[in-house]
Structures are given as C-alpha cells and as structure tokens.
Amino acid sequence: DIPMTQSPSSLSASVGDRVTITCRASENIRIYLNWYQQKPGRAPKLLISGASNLESGVPARFSGGGSGTEFTLTISSLQPEDSATYFCQQSENMPWTFGQGTKVEIE
C-alpha cells in the first residue's frame, strides 16, 4: 500500500492567517490526492479532489496543490469555522490510504 504522511499533526493559528498543510505519499500518485475536513462528531467532508479541484460549495479560501509525492492544502485566510481535522487520501492505487490527520485550532 501507499503510506500517506501529513505535517504538521496539529497547528494553532489566528483568524485571518494563511495556513498550509502538507501531505506526502511514499510513491508517485500523480494527482490522485483528495482532502477532507472533519469536525468533531461529524463525518468527513470532501473539500478538494484531484489535488486541486475545489468541490462545489467549498469556500474559495481553500486551495490544493502539488503532484507526484508532495501535496498541500492551503487556507488563505483562516476563519473560526475552519477549526477541524483535515485528512488527505490517495486514490491512485488500492488500498486507498489516508494521512493521519492535521488538527487545526484557532488561537
């Protein structure tokens, strides 16, 4: 399988800050990388697919980039409602695998 590694594991930032989360794959997954947001007690919500395609209804302050083995999720201006855990997931090869998650807190 393809292990996925996210960094950092957690971060704390202020409203309005630019926040970047990194996800690294152990091998080339081209652009088959997806990002999810999970709030406490809720199911994950798809934010970005195909490394950089923003899902309908997701605020434009979220963006994704990268290809191959290194990917980023950026929140351009952090908002209070962005407090959540973010997971990356590769869908290049089964078994689909997820990163361990990055918890984003608001200072």
Add this chain to the structure above:
Amino acid sequence: QLQLQESGPGLVKPSETLSLTCTVSGGSISSFGHYWGWIRQPPGKGLEWIGTVYDSGHTYYNPPLKTRVTMSIDTSKSQFSLKLKSLTAADTAIYYCARGRNGGGPFDSWGQGTLVTVSS
C-alpha cells in the same frame, strides 16, 4: 440530495460477526460513475478504508481485513452491506458508508457514521 444512512448494532461481542447496512436515498445506487465503500475510524484516531463494492457486485477489500470482510449490494433495495467476522476490541470504531467516484475518485458523500463497540 444524496443521503446515506448506516444501520446495525452498536454493541457486538468479541469473536462475533458485525453486520451493517447502508441505505442510499435521494439518488440511484446504480448511478453511472460511482462505487460504494466502507471506512472506519477508531475513536480519536484516523480513517481506514475497509472496502469497496460496485453495483455489479464486484468488490475490493483492504488486505489486512480481507480474510474477515464480506461486502454486498442489493440494488433493488438501494442498500449495500458490510460483514466483518471474528471481531476483537481493535474493531471498535465509527463505521461510515460512503459513495466514491470511479476512475480513482474520492468519497464525495458520506453517511453520518455509526459507532460499533466490541465488548463482552
């Protein structure tokens, strides 16, 4: 709007078999370009893909769980199901059903999840 709803027992004894069903509404379980899957999350931990089933009945399972997992689909009832046998405490988790997009696509719709506790 597509909705997925998991159903099944919240408490199962060790060594027994877990049976969960996901009911799909607001859309077709046979919709072109999609597949169906189960993902689990131990409390406070990360996400683990369990397996995937297509409307044809074809399945793929995560290798560590492959010997214990069976998934099936009933298009007439708009349901798909998961059976996981020989349960241990390590199987305690929130179990989610979800819809995936074909062609290496993501899980774009999720059920609310159901907590399954394995305990005697």
